[in-house]
Amino acid sequence: MPRRDRVAAIDCGTNSIRLLITDITDDGAPTEQVREMRIVRLGQGVDATGRLADEAIERTLQATREYAGLITMLGADRVRFCATSAARDAENADDFADGVESILGVRPQVLTGKEEALASFVGATRGVESARTLVVDIGGGSTELVVGEGSDVEWSTSLDIGSVRLTERFLPSDPPPVAEVTSAMNHLDSVLSPAVAGLDPVASVVGVAGTVTTVAAHALGLPSYDRDAIHGARLSIDEIKPACLSLVQMSVADRRALPFMHPGRADVIGGGALVLDRVLELLPLDTDTVLISEHDILDGIAWGAV
Template sequence: MTRRVAAIDCGTNSIRLLVTDVGDGVADELVREMRIVRLGQGVDATGRLDPRAIERTLEATREYAEIIVSLGAERIRFCATSAARDASNAEEFATAVEAILGVRPEILTGAEEARASFIGATGGLGPEGALVVDIGGGSTELVVGRSGAVEWSTSLDVGAVRMTERFLMSDPPTADQVATCRDYVAEVVGDAAAGVAPVATLVGVAGTITTIAAHVLNLPAYDRTLVHGARLPIDDVRAACSSLVEMTVEQRRGLPFMHPGRADVIGGGALVLDAVVTALPLTTSELLVSEHDILDGIALS
């Protein structure tokens, strides 16, 4: 028996919708949408969601509500992550979302976010055991598991938006800004990775990593069918990260695969990914990229 469900992942940088029919697994995907709304704009500095960011996110939610109704989804799950976790006025935002969708948003803990990312990522690719890395706008989740079960996870407060706003203020960022950010992220990720067993399969998910994958692949336009399942040499991944950090925002926007709403923060995310592949005890020389992630995990739940 299948059930039509709508899953919404509301992160620090983007809000995404998946409407799909779910049975034993995600099947017959009907709609997958993304809007860059930057809900987490300034949260790292102020501890509050900006009213303009809230309105951008609510406008996207209204669009999604129309799609959900038109497709006849039986169940809706709206999950918010890092930005909402950190904001003192998250309750105000949640009330506004509930008025639009009729369901109360869930603010996922770091552990819940990690589990959803792992289930979504490994459900599509099916590795026996893997470490999944999910770099978001505000946080990064590292998850180890096998056969759909999470064995270990951690959520780190380093993400593309948070690191850009905190460290990379110039365009392009100065060498000192990059070095300071790199050192900070290396310390945070290094501490987390210290207790991780050797990693034979490394799976990367979410927009920062899929965009870097498109850069490694030198795609003439973003194509999720080419990104999904790509196996990228770690050395090529690190070179792509360095390349993106050194570019101006305008140069990044000129890349044919770059979403314009990601161009100003991809440098911060690239430094996080570089730190992850450097710090983890890898026994593989590849990063396996998945287009399935926390959004798919929310739908399966």
């Protein structure tokens, strides 16, 4: 009988904190028990102040307390808590880490950009047919782009462009006027173009995380957020880009009224969608489609715990 580990993985990003409790056996087959998300906006104002706001820390610790209850109830053998962009950038990240450790008994691991990119790649591509693949992971504070095949990463970059950061810096109006959108696009192009210069074209693209899955739901015209309908969907770039620009141009109220929209994502999804639009415009691609995956860095964090 194969050995089984019950793993609790927590991904704490700039906008959301997510929990996955899953059983992983020696034969590599995971059995998901729980997958939860809370929008806590840990990275509120970090881009401007360099610090985690007290109220943002408390929101995140409250969600951590809720997760601790689930972890205890389901009896996880191992717990791994990983923090990403907001914690990397904040001078008071240790205060937050102390709070997490007092609740869970484990100290957060603050992933470097390269570690974050690798975890995203592993989570997104496990179980996908082996081919040279680009994984696009757009978070609240940063965007990870990773190229690899199988378990081998050939190239990766972590860029300080994410839905929360871009919205706070360039898109303060509701809805944003053309001048703000143009300024944001120019900034994205100035960051992305040199980062991907010289990258050989890729024929397979996988898009992950909340910005991408929300844009996919919009492109598909879903009547509600349907994880099963989104996971594994293959959308053409010609479907995705209009969905991106549609979300950028909407008011927050109109976005919030969309039946698939998480209310905590409505105010920043325009910024994230703009990142996705420019990534698909500027990356060297030998494909006109993107595979949408609900498996991402959270799954990679879980695999890294065993």
